Amino acid sequence: MKPCPSITALTAQNAELQAAIRTAQKMLAAYGDSSSFDQFGYAQAHGALAESLRILLRALGTDTEKGSSLVRTPGGDQPPRCPAAHIEDPDPCRGPVVVTVLDASNAGASGCEHHGARLLASLDGGRVYALPDAPDGAAIRVFNAADTIRPFPWLTDAPRTRDAQLSRAEARDRGERR
Incomplete structure (x- = not known):
């Protein structure tokens, strides 16, 4: 049986997850509508959204590779x-x-x-x-x-x-x- 994580670890994980969620929300708000993007805008949006997804996956503990x-x-x-x-x-x-x-x-x-x-x-x-x-x-x-x-x-x-x-x-x- 796995030991229960400490309260501190849960709080730290929760804070990291909350920060990742805020980052993802900001990136989606900034780059979610690509209808007026030029080529640079698409590249910038892709990089921002990909990085926010990586941060979110890391906070969830699923980005292990x-x-x-x-x-x-x-x-x-x-x-x-x-x-x-x-x-x-x-x-x-x-x-x-x-x-x-x-x-x-x-x-x-x-x-x-x-x-x-x-x-x-x-x-x-x-x-x-x-x-x-x-x-x-x-x-x-x-x-x-x-x-x-x-x-x-x-x-x-x-x-x-x-x-x-x-x-x-x-x-x-x-x-x-x-």
């Missing part, structure tokens, strides 16, 4: 990559999915540290959060790495002359030298 957040690349000939990996980014994932990166409107994608940093570097007003089972310091490592990565780093054939096209560290250095 570690690889469930990985997606297959087009053609299926490469290993699965995390949702934070841009479709045009040729780099493979480097490690498990450990962070969620949110943009200024709270749409987000979970990913490995490598793709999380590349995504964060490409966003204005983005934030990074470690997932509950992430190793200590994962979000800090992603944040620090993003500071030195240029936006959309897989685009290497265009000249980068404006501050917005440089890494945040390069833009800061450039401003200090002027």
Whole structure:
């Protein structure tokens, strides 16, 4: 016979579930009607709704498969990559999915540290959060790495002359030298 969970565990689980339900309700309210979306709007809505569903499933204790957040690349000939990996980014994932990166409107994608940093570097007003089972310091490592990565780093054939096209560290250095 299974022992009864403690009151504290039930309260913590209930709080996590309540937070997951509130998140799902907000995402559904924001993205439930897709009739006026463009292509970017659909992608943003899909990411937000998928992430809120993952949070809800995790709170219910049913999202037990570690690889469930990985997606297959087009053609299926490469290993699965995390949702934070841009479709045009040729780099493979480097490690498990450990962070969620949110943009200024709270749409987000979970990913490995490598793709999380590349995504964060490409966003204005983005934030990074470690997932509950992430190793200590994962979000800090992603944040620090993003500071030195240029936006959309897989685009290497265009000249980068404006501050917005440089890494945040390069833009800061450039401003200090002027």
